[in-house]
Amino acid sequence: xxxxxxxxxxxxxxxxxxxxxxxxxxxxxxxxxxxxxxxxxxxxxxxxxxxxxxxxxxxxxxxxxxxxxxxxxxxxxxxxxxxxxxxxxxxxxxxxxxxxxxxxxxxxxxxxxxxxxxxxxxxxxxxxxxxxxxxxxxxxxxxxxxxxxxxxxxxxxxxxxxxxxxxxxxxxxxxxxxxxxxxxxxxxxxxxxxxxxxxxxxxxxxxxxxxxxxxxxxxxxxxxxxxxxxxxxxxxxxxxxxxxxxxxxxxxxxxxxxxxxxxxxxxxxxxxxxxxxxxxxxxxxxxxxxxxxxxxxxxxxxxxxxxxxxxxxxxxxxxxxxxxxxxxxxxxxxxxxxxxxxxxxxxxxxxxxxxxxxxxxxxxxxxxxxxxxxxxxxxxxxxxxxxxxxxxxxxxxxxxxxxxxxxxxxxxxxxxxxxxxxxxxxxxxxxxxxxxxxxxxxxxxxxxxxxxxxxxxxxxxxxxxxxxxxxxxxxxxxxxxxxxxxxxxxxxxxxxxxxxxxxxxxxxxxxxxxxxxxxxx
Numbered sequence: 001x002x003x004x005x006x007x008x009x010x011x012x013x014x015x016x017x018x019x020x021x022x023x024x025x026x027x028x029x030x031x032x033x034x035x036x037x038x039x040x041x042x043x044x045x046x047x048x049x050x051x052x053x054x055x056x057x058x059x060x061x062x063x064x065x066x067x068x069x070x071x072x073x074x075x076x077x078x079x080x081x082x083x084x085x086x087x088x089x090x091x092x093x094x095x096x097x098x099x100x101x102x103x104x105x106x107x108x109x110x111x112x113x114x115x116x117x118x119x120x121x122x123x124x125x126x127x128x129x130x131x132x133x134x135x136x137x138x139x140x141x142x143x144x145x146x147x148x149x150x151x152x153x154x155x156x157x158x159x160x161x162x163x164x165x166x167x168x169x170x171x172x173x174x175x176x177x178x179x180x181x182x183x184x185x186x187x188x189x190x191x192x193x194x195x196x197x198x199x200x201x202x203x204x205x206x207x208x209x210x211x212x213x214x215x216x217x218x219x220x221x222x223x224x225x226x227x228x229x230x231x232x233x234x235x236x237x238x239x240x241x242x243x244x245x246x247x248x249x250x251x252x253x254x255x256x257x258x259x260x261x262x263x264x265x266x267x268x269x270x271x272x273x274x275x276x277x278x279x280x281x282x283x284x285x286x287x288x289x290x291x292x293x294x295x296x297x298x299x300x301x302x303x304x305x306x307x308x309x310x311x312x313x314x315x316x317x318x319x320x321x322x323x324x325x326x327x328x329x330x331x332x333x334x335x336x337x338x339x340x341x342x343x344x345x346x347x348x349x350x351x352x353x354x355x356x357x358x359x360x361x362x363x364x365x366x367x368x369x370x371x372x373x374x375x376x377x378x379x380x381x382x383x384x385x386x387x388x389x390x391x392x393x394x395x396x397x398x399x400x401x402x403x404x405x406x407x408x409x410x411x412x413x414x415x416x417x418x419x420x421x422x423x424x425x426x427x428x429x430x431x432x433x434x435x436x437x438x439x440x441x442x443x444x445x446x447x448x449x450x451x452x453x454x455x456x457x458x459x460x461x462x463x464x465x466x467x468x469x470x471x472x473x474x475x476x477x478x479x480x481x482x483x484x485x486x487x488x489x490x491x492x493x494x495x496x497x498x499x500x501x502x503x504x505x506x507x508x509x510x511x512x513x514x515x516x517x518x519x520x521x
Contacts (some may be wrong), residue, residue: 266300326463
């Protein structure tokens, strides 16, 4: 919600409706996606020595951590360019300080943030400095650069008011490399955010500028999105692979997916190789579902309507044309894997109408008369990398190899869409601290028939190409019928009384925009 307020305020008005509901006692989990390239969260493992905000003495402060924000250093290449540092003294001093600075297990060192309100270009300016570790007075520092304007605009009002305080960390090797090269390459800065001394009296001091700043802060905090959020929630439980009865995802839009995405999604859903299910190996990657396993033994069934089902629908092809998306290229890539199953609407009175649903379920059952358990997802996420995120490797992941929480899914996650969904969980019977909110996963009724019928050899999904060809065929048939009706009409006019009403048939042509792209791609 904060992301919408900060990034797309024109679309955030519906948030006011949420104030009418009481969410106390809710037992489901939210799964959200926000556009961007997201990094694994880095916890603050050491007590910060330097704070921006509140005019407080660090040694006397014990602030409660709120989270971390991945930012960057602006202006470093400008400060360390040859013309600004002719004899290289600034660079030598920086190298000396960085060499003496201690690093945590993630390879990061703390730096100092200072407010510079007198800079004409930006009243919110905050500069970044590397201190001399041997100078306890902090009088000797080398300036690295500034906090980027889009971060400073909310860090400044929140730190000036003392509502929140900020500490900052850099990767020394990355900073030194960028300073030596003099390039404009991005230098990462991790901001750790803590509650400030004025937070307890926020109601008395808050102003309009603080509201927007807090929204930007909340939206910027590192958290798990998309497929990482799925893993964060479902990873709390140990799912018995040998008891799995089905694993399905039904969606009106299937993205440009492949075995790599399918394996990543299954890994996030807690699927592991059955050989390693009982292993006590501490490495979270141990036994995770791999691409090679996905190719040999597909893990998930995709539920999507066949073209025949769409053609025979009472609402016709046109009703599905704007709802269903499944590219021909993706179909050719997946058809040999045997993943596709027909989407038969449920209950029966929905048959013949297009389904605009995005529902996933992984179900387990120990025996036929035992209650089922597992999870169900329902929301706006299509089955695509754009919605759930595409795993990518990055420099940050190499530097924080101690943090392996999401290493099996890549060190960074590229998300393209805003999405929101709900995850309902019926935990395994032996789950610790199990909340008995549901006794049977089957209490949640899905909008399609399960088990879904598998595609027969001649079946094809309702791709745009198939629907276009079907529309052309239907149009041609209707034209033939119309022409035959006209001939019959001429003959019938000689036989019927003049007062009988004659209904004229009208030709129509269905237009197609060839350049229209499926939004799921």
